[in-house]
Amino acid sequence: MTSPKLLIVDDDPGVRAQIKWAVQGFDIITADSRQLAIELFDAYQPPLVTLDLGLPPNEDGTSEGYAILMQILRQAPQTRVLIVSGSDSQENSVLAKKNGAYGFYSKPIDVDDLQRHIDMAYADYIKVCE
Amino acid sequence: MFIEIISFGVSTVMFLMLGLVMLTGQRANLPKTMLTVASLFSALWSATVTYQATYGGLLSSTLLLELLRALAWFAFLLVMLRTAYVSSDQVNKNFKITFLGLSVFIVGIMLLALYRISGGSLLEFVAGNDVLVGHLLISVGGIVIVEQLYRNTSEDHRRALKYLWIGIGGMFAYDFYLYSDAFLFQRIDNELWNARGFIHAMAVPLISVAIKREMQWTLGEASIDIFMSRKMVFHTTTLLAAGVYLVFIGFGGYYVREMGGDWGVVAQATFSFASIMLLAVLMFSRKVRSRVKVYIDKHFFHYKYDYREEWLRIIRTLSQQEGDKRLHQRAIRSLAQIIDSPGGMLVMERESGFFESDDRWNFENISIHEPASSSLIRFLQENQFVISLDEFKNDPEMYTRLGKLEIPHWLNNVKDAWLVVPLMLQDKLVGFVVLLRSPAHERYFNWEDSDLLKTAGRQAASHLAQFEAAQALVSAKRFEEVNRLSAFIVHDIKNLVGQLSMVVSNASKHKNNPMFIDDAIITVENSVNKMNKLLARLRGSVDEDSLGPINICELLEDSIRACTKAGTLPIPVLNCKNEGMFVTADRDRMSANIAHIIQNAQDATEDTGSITVRLRKQADMALIEVQDSGEGMDEAFIHERLFQPFESTKGTMGIGVFQVREYVTKLGGQLEVESSPGIGSTFSLFIPLAPSNESMFRSQIIHLETKENK
Numbered sequence: 061m062t063s064p065k066l067l068i069v070d071d072d073p074g075v076r077a078q079i080k081w082a083v084q085g086f087d088i089i090t091a092d093s094r095q096l097a098i099e100l101f102d103a104y105q106p107p108l109v110t111l112d113l114g115l116p117p118n119e120d121g122t123s124e125g126y127a128i129l130m131q132i133l134r135q136a137p138q139t140r141v142l143i144v145s146g147s148d149s150q151e152n153s154v155l156a157k158k159n160g161a162y163g164f165y166s167k168p169i170d171v172d173d174l175q176r177h178i179d180m181a182y183a184d185y186i187k188v189c190e
Numbered sequence: 191m192f193i194e195i196i197s198f199g200v201s202t203v204m205f206l207m208l209g210l211v212m213l214t215g216q217r218a219n220l221p222k223t224m225l226t227v228a229s230l231f232s233a234l235w236s237a238t239v240t241y242q243a244t245y246g247g248l249l250s251s252t253l254l255l256e257l258l259r260a261l262a263w264f265a266f267l268l269v270m271l272r273t274a275y276v277s278s279d280q281v282n283k284n285f286k287i288t289f290l291g292l293s294v295f296i297v298g299i300m301l302l303a304l305y306r307i308s309g310g311s312l313l314e315f316v317a318g319n320d321v322l323v324g325h326l327l328i329s330v331g332g333i334v335i336v337e338q339l340y341r342n343t344s345e346d347h348r349r350a351l352k353y354l355w356i357g358i359g360g361m362f363a364y365d366f367y368l369y370s371d372a373f374l375f376q377r378i379d380n381e382l383w384n385a386r387g388f389i390h391a392m393a394v395p396l397i398s399v400a401i402k403r404e405m406q407w408t409l410g411e412a413s414i415d416i417f418m419s420r421k422m423v424f425h426t427t428t429l430l431a432a433g434v435y436l437v438f439i440g441f442g443g444y445y446v447r448e449m450g451g452d453w454g455v456v457a458q459a460t461f462s463f464a465s466i467m468l469l470a471v472l473m474f475s476r477k478v479r480s481r482v483k484v485y486i487d488k489h490f491f492h493y494k495y496d497y498r499e500e501w502l503r504i505i506r507t508l509s510q511q512e513g514d515k516r517l518h519q520r521a522i523r524s525l526a527q528i529i530d531s532p533g534g535m536l537v538m539e540r541e542s543g544f545f546e547s548d549d550r551w552n553f554e555n556i557s558i559h560e561p562a563s564s565s566l567i568r569f570l571q572e573n574q575f576v577i578s579l580d581e582f583k584n585d586p587e588m589y590t591r592l593g594k595l596e597i598p599h600w601l602n603n604v605k606d607a608w609l610v611v612p613l614m615l616q617d618k619l620v621g622f623v624v625l626l627r628s629p630a631h632e633r634y635f636n637w638e639d640s641d642l643l644k645t646a647g648r649q650a651a652s653h654l655a656q657f658e659a660a661q662a663l664v665s666a667k668r669f670e671e672v673n674r675l676s677a678f679i680v681h682d683i684k685n686l687v688g689q690l691s692m693v694v695s696n697a698s699k700h701k702n703n704p705m706f707i708d709d710a711i712i713t714v715e716n717s718v719n720k721m722n723k724l725l726a727r728l729r730g731s732v733d734e735d736s737l738g739p740i741n742i743c744e745l746l747e748d749s750i751r752a753c754t755k756a757g758t759l760p761i762p763v764l765n766c767k768n769e770g771m772f773v774t775a776d777r778d779r780m781s782a783n784i785a786h787i788i789q790n791a792q793d794a795t796e797d798t799g800s801i802t803v804r805l806r807k808q809a810d811m812a813l814i815e816v817q818d819s820g821e822g823m824d825e826a827f828i829h830e831r832l833f834q835p836f837e838s839t840k841g842t843m844g845i846g847v848f849q850v851r852e853y854v855t856k857l858g859g860q861l862e863v864e865s866s867p868g869i870g871s872t873f874s875l876f877i878p879l880a881p882s883n884e885s886m887f888r889s890q891i892i893h894l895e896t897k898e899n900k
Binding site: 072073074075077078079080081082093095116117146167168169170171172 | 681684685687688689691692693695696699700706709710712713714716717720753755757758789
């Protein structure tokens with residue numbers, strides 16, 4: 061059987077490249093902008109998305125990330141979106157969950173830790189869908 | 191009789207001469223006419239007294255003439271006094287009322303005198319109590335008016351006019367003495383009366399000196415305001431003195447009357463001796479003497495300084511930038527100038543709590559380390575008092591009375607140290623200035639110097655405090671900047687470390703996979719790029735900008751491209767009216783600043799809105815206008831928040847409008863904002879054009895280069 065799809069949205073090519081190798085058991089697709097992220101999501105309908113909030117043109121803000129989150133959840137509310145953010149403020153974490161994100165993961169990324177988060181998110185997805 | 195004839199004869203001749211001289215003068219005007227009239231009345235009165243002394247009789251006309259004479263002098267004084275009132279109708283009215291009142295008063299006394307006329311000698315008659323009181327009041331009134339005139343005479347004219355006031359005042363003062371004595375003993379003293387002619391005659395030379403020295407006052411009302419100071423103030427010192435004297439006399443009189451008989455002479459002698467003793471005690475008490483001196487200085491002499499001038503000079507010295515002279519040195523000079531001091535040293539309180547030498551002006555190079563607990567500092571703090579070292583040496587008690595004071599060694603060792611001026615900020619001593627003695631002329635140091643120095647010291651202290659606050663603000667800003675920068679750095683490094691540690695983690699599983707190696711290299715390469723960017727950013731904040739002529743139109747094109755790269759809407763429309771315009775700036779920073787303004791406009795505008803970027807020339811400036819049809823800002827936001835550093839509605843740490851304005855101002859330009867809520871905003875950046883020949887030259891080179899490249 062084919063592995064489930066995981067969409068990684070991050071404007072940092074280094075992060076994209078490494079998450080790809082860090083996470084196992086998924087078929088990984090990556091996007092570096094809102095436009096591309098939405099296109100890929102439409103095309104593959106991945107059950108899991110890791111999302112960086114700060115994307116161009118607003119790298120320092122969160123507007124692009126939340127725009128993607130809204131759009132994905134509108135199309136497929138069951139999608140598990142894990143916010144992977146450089147900011148580690150409690151406030152952002154609460155805000156992300158209020159907006160429907162499944163989880164909030166603060167950078168820097170620990171490979172094993174991230175794998176665990178993703179596995180848990182996927183398990184949750186399976187449980188809910190069944 | 192003989193003495194009386196001579197005395198009043200002299201008076202007659204003197205006043206007649208004065209009157210005649212005045213009559214022969216060229217121009218006639220009111221003050222001059224009044225003086226002439228008064229002189230002639232004086233002459234006439236003296237003549238009748240002389241006549242009466244010689245032949246007897248004439249009593250009533252003598253008495254009437256004395257009163258008329260007084261009225262004439264009043265008229266003259268009031269005309270002079272009115273000159274100070276010229277400017278307002280109200281006081282003109284007051285003048286008329288005063289004059290009318292005095293006339294009625296004097297005429298009343300005349301009628302009273304006429305009514306009481308009966309036989310007997312003049313002296314007996316005049317001694318009638320009510321007439322005496324009238325005379326007494328007239329003389330007091332005369333002295334009071336003379337005081338007003340004297341003290342309101344401006345400094346320039348006082349030199350000459352003081353003789354006039356002394357002359358006339360002297361006459362009234364003697365009359366006062368004469369009549370108060372008469373009032374006390376209920377008879378006019380023969381000797382005093384006989385001397386009166388001489389005394390009055392003595393006024394004539396004084397008046398003549400005044401006329402000779404200062405013809406101006408005779409020139410009439412046109413020049414009147416020259417010699418009277420603008421602000422008339424009613425002074426009451428002589429009134430007070432006269433009152434005190436009369437009370438004194440009254441007590442004496444009461445005592446003499448009560449004791450009567452044999453005691454009369456004894457009492458009078460005791461009374462006189464007691465007064466002399468009292469006077470002597472007062473004279474010999476330094477404290478009383480100095481108090482009296484200060485009182486007299488304050489009330490009877492014009493100020494040593496023209497305060498307006500002094501103040502302007504102090505402010506000028508403090509606020510003018512002269513070369514690279516520090517404010518601190520100018521502060522010393524502003525104080526030194528006041529008392530012609532040739533040099534001084536500024537001592538300021540340091541954070542350590544010690545007072546240390548800060549700056550000096552023509553002052554020997556000594557360093558001071560005075561603890562805040564020293565008696566000098568405490569004295570200055572508590573008394574806020576200018577210390578004169580001379581005074582302290584001569585009379586230490588004057589100071590130690592106020593509190594413990596020991597002059598520190600270093601100060602005693604300073605050659606020619608003269609004054610210590612405290613610098614007070616609110617009620618806290620922030621420093622002091624030591625001033626040197628002026629070698630050229632010994633200056634008498636009094637309350638007035640002290641007051642002015644103290645106040646100037648306050649002014650200097652607030653300037654110094656402002657300067658230091660500004661300095662502190664600059665360093666706080668720098669600190670803030672560093673803080674912000676390190677926040678960026680931490681954030682970036684955290685990301686880099688995160689990526690690289692992921693590479694390491696992943697490598698343990700995938701290191702044999704060539705595709706992983708490719709991705710690892712991509713990651714490392716990406717990290718290297720980021721680190722280079724970080725370095726560039728760090729360097730940029732440290733290095734000077736690389737200035738060069740920039741073609742603005744091209745720059746605007748680039749900035750717009752950068753802002754629309756990510757598909758952000760709306761896309762700004764560029765309108766360059768003038769393509770060959772150059773400004774001198776750092777290209778990257780300039781571009782970043784313009785991009786920031788454009789991004790702001792994009793953020794504020796709906797995707798369907800419009801943004802126009804216009805460039806045109808205005809005078810010698812390039813004017814870049816970024817106009818959007820966005821939500822706009824209200825006035826309060828523009829004033830209070832838009833230009834605040836570190837203020838952002840987006841919660842980001844990007845460059846703010848504050849920094850754009852800072853940069854544009856640094857280039858010698860200006861940033862203006864116009865906005866109305868719901869309609870949109872226009873940001874106008876004025877940037878000075880590069881010198882035209884240079885830009886021409888450069889553009890030619892570019893032109894040539896492009897040709898060669900082709």
